[in-house]
Structure formats: structure tokens, C-alpha cells
Amino acid sequence: MSRPIAITLGDPRGIGPEIVAKALGDPRVAALGSFVLVGPSGTGLEVRHDVGRWHPGTSSVGDAGRLAGLAIERAVALALAGEVGGIVTAPIDKAALLAGGYDYPGHTEMLAALTGCRVAMMLASDKLRVVLATTHIALRDVPAAVTREAILQAAKVTRDGLRRWFGIAEPRIALCAINPHAGDGGRFGREDETILAPVAREAGISGPFPADTVFVRAMRGAFDAVIAPYHDVGMTAIKVASFGHAVNVTLGLPFPRTSPDHGTALDIAGQGIADAGSMVEAIVQCARIVARLGATSEGTREGAAGAA
Numbered sequence: 001m002s003r004p005i006a007i008t009l010g011d012p013r014g015i016g017p018e019i020v021a022k023a024l025g026d027p028r029v030a031a032l033g034s035f036v037l038v039g040p041s042g043t044g045l046e047v048r049h050d051v052g053r054w055h056p057g058t059s060s061v062g063d064a065g066r067l068a069g070l071a072i073e074r075a076v077a078l079a080l081a082g083e084v085g086g087i088v089t090a091p092i093d094k095a096a097l098l099a100g101g102y103d104y105p106g107h108t109e110m111l112a113a114l115t116g117c118r119v120a121m122m123l124a125s126d127k128l129r130v131v132l133a134t135t136h137i138a139l140r141d142v143p144a145a146v147t148r149e150a151i152l153q154a155a156k157v158t159r160d161g162l163r164r165w166f167g168i169a170e171p172r173i174a175l176c177a178i179n180p181h182a183g184d185g186g187r188f189g190r191e192d193e194t195i196l197a198p199v200a201r202e203a204g205i206s207g208p209f210p211a212d213t214v215f216v217r218a219m220r221g222a223f224d225a226v227i228a229p230y231h232d233v234g235m236t237a238i239k240v241a242s243f244g245h246a247v248n249v250t251l252g253l254p255f256p257r258t259s260p261d262h263g264t265a266l267d268i269a270g271q272g273i274a275d276a277g278s279m280v281e282a283i284v285q286c287a288r289i290v291a292r293l294g295a296t297s298e299g300t301r302e303g304a305a306g307a308a
Helices: 017-026 061-080 094-099 107-115 139-145 148-164 192-203 211-219 231-240 278-305
Strands: 007-008 036-041 049-053 085-087 121-125 129-132 172-174 206-209 223-229 247-251 257-260
Touching: 007 061, 007 278, 017 036, 017 211, 017 278, 036 061, 049 061, 049 139, 061 085, 061 094, 061 107, 085 278, 107 247, 121 148, 121 231, 129 148, 129 172, 129 231, 148 172, 148 192, 148 223, 172 211, 192 206, 206 211, 211 223, 211 231, 247 278, 257 278
Parallel strands: 007 036, 007 085, 036 049, 085 257, 129 223, 172 206, 172 223
Antiparallel strands: 121 129, 121 247, 247 257
């Protein structure tokens, strides 16, 4: 790994610092190279980029959210400056983030704002890859948000990400339907036939297919990724398939960013029982992408030199 990877500690009240410490002690992670810890002091970890002091037991929810937000900002700045090859983020608490002065629904939206990029949220494991066309919005707002533009953007970012970051030359992408049985000829809604089917053809992807079969088909090898129309249908599929081993990947950024597939687990923080498996997978996946991008860049430079 040519450049180090930045790891943010997440919400200091949660299991972030614990799973980061455990992951760094895992042999698979230790063999990858160097890492730059970004976050507050006071968590028991030696951070290279200190964003402030965390005082366990006395700091407020707002303090936790502010420190978590500052760490994300610092890590993004390091990546944009080329000082790190990618970012791995420990879990944050969305309510704390807001209380700390950051009005974002989550990491994905904050990263998009900080970089000015149009991104997509992918959950990936060795069994399944799911991309969300819409992320953290209320279910009642989903039908209006699943637009032609949203699907086209998700398809483009997914295709580009699978090619550049996962090395899949011709990605096979499926679109999950929004209604039961893809509307069943209009009986359960017409969004699938009037919006999703035409845009799937326009985007060059397959579908829409009913949610109760498309993820099974993908797990059996028919598709490289499935675009889900809303958060819970996609997240439920990937977490049932691979909870604790899936990785959140933000596609569309100028650098790779990954994170575990779970939250802050405030109820078990500080007990030493948190499972670091998904954090390990997130670090390994980020390192793979960084290495692939480095190899591609090197190959491009060598090709240009040979042509000259």
C-alpha cells in the first residue's frame, strides 16, 4: 500500500475507538501498511490528527457529534490533498452529529457535500452488493424521490465504481422494483412500469425485478450489484446476507471511503465485547481499492512512457 489510509474514530461514546483498536491488532490489517488515526484525544488511542479532547463522562452529546464531524472534515482534507489514499470511518450517531452542528443525515451526504461529488451508497460483501438510489429519507417520501434522474445517477456511479474500484470490466447491474411483485401489472402501483422500467432500459441495466427474488438472483451470480429504490429494502437484504462482514462503500468520491455495516452500539460501548469483524473488512476493502487504483495509475504512466 503506497499511501496510508486515514481512519476516523467515529462517535467517541460508541464502539468506534474499540473496534478500531481491535482491527489494528488483526493480522490481516497489520500486514497492509500504515494508517493515520483521526479523531479526539481521550479515547485511549494515539491519534495523529487530533481534533479536540474527549472527556468521558462529562462531555455532552453535542461534543461527541462535533468531534466526530471534525474528524470527518480532517480526513477528507487529507484525502483531497493526496496525503492519504483513502478513508475508513468508524460509526457516527446521526442525532449527535446534528447536535454538534452538522446538519447531515449521515456520512454519505456529508462526504458528498465536502467533496462536491454526486455519490451513491453501496453495501458490499463477498455474497452481495447493494446500491441505494435513495438513502436516509422517510418511507412516505420515497415514491417522489425515486425519479428517472436518481436511477440514472445511481446506475452511472455504480457502473463506474465497479469498473474502477472492483475491477469488473462489464458490470451486470439489476434494478429492484419499488412495489410488491414489481406492481403486478399495475395492481400494486404503476411506478415500476412507468418510471423504473423505461429508465432501466435507458441506463442499460436489467429490471425492475421484484425485491423478493432479485437479491437471491444476485447472490447466485446473476448480477454484480443490485440498485435498491430505498434504504430498508436494500439494507435488509445485505444485512441478512452478510451482517458483520459487509462494508459500506461510498461510490463516486475522488478517493475510496469505506465503513462497517453497523452503528455506534452505544448500549455495549466500553464493555470490550464489540465485534470488529466489519471494521476489519472495511479496512481491507479500502486497502484493496487503494492498491488497485495505484496499480492502474502506474500502468497508465508506464503505457504513456512507452508510447513516448
